Amino acid sequence: MAMDESVRKAMLGAVPSLRAFAISLCGNVDRADDLVQETLLRAIANINSFQPGTNMSAWLFTILRNHFRSEYRKRRREVEDADGHYAESLKSHPDQLGQVEFREFREALAQLPPDQREALVLVGASGFSYEEAANICGCAVGTIKSRVNRARTRLAELMDIDNVEDFGPDQQTQAVLAGGK
Amino acid sequence: MNERKPVGLKPMESAHANRGSKADGRPKLSRDVQARLGQQLRAMYDGVVSQGVPDRFAELIDRINSGNGHKDER
Numbered sequence: 001m002a003m004d005e006s007v008r009k010a011m012l013g014a015v016p017s018l019r020a021f022a023i024s025l026c027g028n029v030d031r032a033d034d035l036v037q038e039t040l041l042r043a044i045a046n047i048n049s050f051q052p053g054t055n056m057s058a059w060l061f062t063i064l065r066n067h068f069r070s071e072y073r074k075r076r077r078e079v080e081d082a083d084g085h086y087a088e089s090l091k092s093h094p095d096q097l098g099q100v101e102f103r104e105f106r107e108a109l110a111q112l113p114p115d116q117r118e119a120l121v122l123v124g125a126s127g128f129s130y131e132e133a134a135n136i137c138g139c140a141v142g143t144i145k146s147r148v149n150r151a152r153t154r155l156a157e158l159m160d161i162d163n164v165e166d167f168g169p170d171q172q173t174q175a176v177l178a179g180g181k
Numbered sequence: 182m183n184e185r186k187p188v189g190l191k192p193m194e195s196a197h198a199n200r201g202s203k204a205d206g207r208p209k210l211s212r213d214v215q216a217r218l219g220q221q222l223r224a225m226y227d228g229v230v231s232q233g234v235p236d237r238f239a240e241l242i243d244r245i246n247s248g249n250g251h252k253d254e255r
Contacts, residue, residue: 020227
């Protein structure tokens with residue numbers, strides 16, 4: 001069962017972004033880590049179906065995404081848990097963006113339909129091409145493009161942004177965000 | 182950057198009240214807004230990535246590699 005050292009390295013190397021993807025899918029750090037662990041176990045059990053020379057990261061993302069679809073999505077995403085727990089897990093946040101704006105962004109992201117959220121994260125943060133994202137999600141490239149566009153538009157709507165000066169909510173909005181749901 | 186909206190509507194309400202033309206899903210976002218959203222998204226994502234590989238995952242793989250632990254491992 002011992003695996004090739006290069007395979008082991010590639011798997012471990014993919015873990016940080018697998019976790020980030022998993023958290024964006026299920027909104028809960030502990031559950032995301034379980035999801036990553038189950039993904040690694042499945043990958044190792046099926047390592048023979050991995051084609052050497054192809055993108056290990058994309059392969060693992062596909063496994064994780066499919067596993068999430070079949071198991072985790074039956075349960076509702078726990079948005080209320082997402083922010084507190086997730087924020088805690090971040091050692092530092094980017095000061096230049098502002099705490100409130102960053103929080104508002106995460107809240108809005110959590111409200112996106114799952115299809116749009118995963119497309120946006122794969123293309124906008126994980127660094128996959130539209131083609132790779134389409135492979136991971138098992139859909140057409142055009143579908144990914146349209147989901148990403150709708151995700152961006154929806155985020156801007158949820159954050160009430162018309163132009164870049166709109167970033168940074170006022171006190172009342174903060175109160176709504178803090179107490180809302 | 183510091184300009185604030187005068188009224189704090191809930192995001193959903195304000196979106197519907199002010200953005201009828203956008204609610205049909207036609208993206209009309211400026212490049213600035215798209216860039217800013219992208220910046221937020223990557224900041225969130227990279228915040229997790231920068232945490233590196235938690236020990237449990239390296240241990241898991243090594244345990245399987247050494248022949249202990251198997252599929253039932255949680």
